[in-house]
Amino acid sequence: MKKNKYVIIGSGVSGLLTANKLLQAGESDFLILEGRDRIGGRVYTDTSIDVGATWFQGHHVYLSQLLKELTIPSFDQYSDGKSVLVYNSMAPAHYFKTDTSGPSAQRIVGGSISLINVLAEKVKDKIICNCKVKQLTEKEDTIVIETNTNTFIASKVISTIPPKLATSLKYTPELPKDLKKVMDKTHTWMSNAIKVGISFKTPFWRTKGFSGTVIGQIGPVIELYDHSNADNTEFSLMGFVNEGLRGTSPEKRKSRILKYLETYLGEEIREYTNYIEKDWSKDRCTACQHLNSVYMSPEYGNKVFNSTYFNNKLLFSGTETSAHYGGYLEGAVYSGLQAAKVIMQE
Ligand SMILES: Cc1cc2nc3c(=O)[nH]c(=O)nc-3n(C[C@H](O)[C@H](O)[C@H](O)COP(=O)(O)OP(=O)(O)OC[C@H]3O[C@@H](n4cnc5c(N)ncnc54)[C@H](O)[C@@H]3O)c2cc1C
Numbered sequence: 168m169k170k171n172k173y174v175i176i177g178s179g180v181s182g183l184l185t186a187n188k189l190l191q192a193g194e195s196d197f198l199i200l201e202g203r204d205r206i207g208g209r210v211y212t213d214t215s216i217d218v219g220a221t222w223f224q225g226h227h228v229y230l231s232q233l234l235k236e237l238t239i240p241s242f243d244q245y246s247d248g249k250s251v252l253v254y255n256s257m258a259p260a261h262y263f264k265t266d267t268s269g270p271s272a273q274r275i276v277g278g279s280i281s282l283i284n285v286l287a288e289k290v291k292d293k294i295i296c297n298c299k300v301k302q303l304t305e306k307e308d309t310i311v312i313e314t315n316t317n318t319f320i321a322s323k324v325i326s327t328i329p330p331k332l333a334t335s336l337k338y339t340p341e342l343p344k345d346l347k348k349v350m351d352k353t354h355t356w357m358s359n360a361i362k363v364g365i366s367f368k369t370p371f372w373r374t375k376g377f378s379g380t381v382i383g384q385i386g387p388v389i390e391l392y393d394h395s396n397a398d399n400t401e402f403s404l405m406g407f408v409n410e411g412l413r414g415t416s417p418e419k420r421k422s423r424i425l426k427y428l429e430t431y432l433g434e435e436i437r438e439y440t441n442y443i444e445k446d447w448s449k450d451r452c453t454a455c456q457h458l459n460s461v462y463m464s465p466e467y468g469n470k471v472f473n474s475t476y477f478n479n480k481l482l483f484s485g486t487e488t489s490a491h492y493g494g495y496l497e498g499a500v501y502s503g504l505q506a507a508k509v510i511m512q513e
Pocket of ligand 1: 498
């Protein structure tokens with residue numbers, strides 16, 4: 168069996184960025200093992216809709232810098248026109264206008280997947296998809312990595328599996344109790360989210376003076392935004408489905424969503440060309456079997472993640488390990504950069 172110097176588990180933003188940094192430092196003896204049949208992790212653009220990560224802000228400095236380095240352009244979230252606020256099903260909707268004079272949330276041109284595709288370019292021959300890691304065993308100066316398909320051996324392993332999910336792997340020797348406890352308590356950001364994306368031939372809401380933003384905790388969609396592409400050739404709305412509809416059948420959920428949006432944006436909503444949903448809680452490469460309630464600001468970047476394990480051979484990385492904007496793409500970028508530095512020093 169061939170031994171690699173490094174094995175990175177996960178091909179999300181953090182794993183791919185670490186791989187790029189290893190390569191830039193002249194380290195090419197590595198593999199990236201990915202459990203899904205696709206790369207990108209929680210960045211997933213399906214039929215031009217970002218069903219995973221979408222927005223970033225100017226204060227996300229590491230991500231902004233990375234996009235600049237990779238010459239990936241971004242554009243302002245569309246917000247011109249009347250936005251709808253639904254706060255009471257009995258009362259008429261309220262309308263508001265977004266202040267467009269301030270800095271806007273940014274979207275990545277081509278969808279967030281553009282970042283993944285560019286990061287994957289130089290390392291694509293090192294990525295193995297459909298390869299789900301099940302067990303990590305420390306054996307002398309190596310780690311044996313058992314997956315659903317093959318066994319791999321590496322001198323060092325960087326796991327970017329969300330920490331809570333990573334507790335379901337088997338570790339020999341067992342991980343320290345304090346680490347396991349923190350990992351288990353680290354909520355996987357957005358793992359409860361259900362997204363919906365609806366595409367149209369024309370942006371009918373814009374024509375009617377709407378921004379496409381519909382906000383309201385009581386409806387089947389709690390947030391909805393214009394999700395048309397940067398050059399205004401593809402027109403979509405995208406948002407978050409009320410989690411109360413998770414158990415409802417897909418047909419019923421869709422019917423309730425369309426009816427609700429018809430009330431506030433008009434009957435043209437029925438003339439969609441594409442309708443998609445993604446419930447991340449059902450995706451076993453992001454979420455655990457049991458749903459946890461979510462705190463608005465979970466604590467990320469616990470200091471246990473500053474240490475390495477298995478005698479300096481195992482490092483836990485990924486956005487939830489980042490003390491800097493943990494949970495966000497920015498945290499994934501920061502942890503990816505840090506992981507490369509740490510693992511090459513050890
Ligand atoms: C619905 C949703 C909306 C979001 N919106 C935003 C947003 O607007 N702005 C923002 O900044 N952030 C947003 N985020 C968060 C953002 O997507 C994450 O911060 C970022 O993508 C995390 O990257 P990562 O590499 O740390 O982890 P991940 O992307 O989760 O990568 C981990 C990788 O490990 C793989 N994996 C898991 N288990 C195994 C295993 N056993 N073996 C092998 N591989 C495995 C996974 O398949 C995955 O590819 C959103 C996330 C979701 C789900």
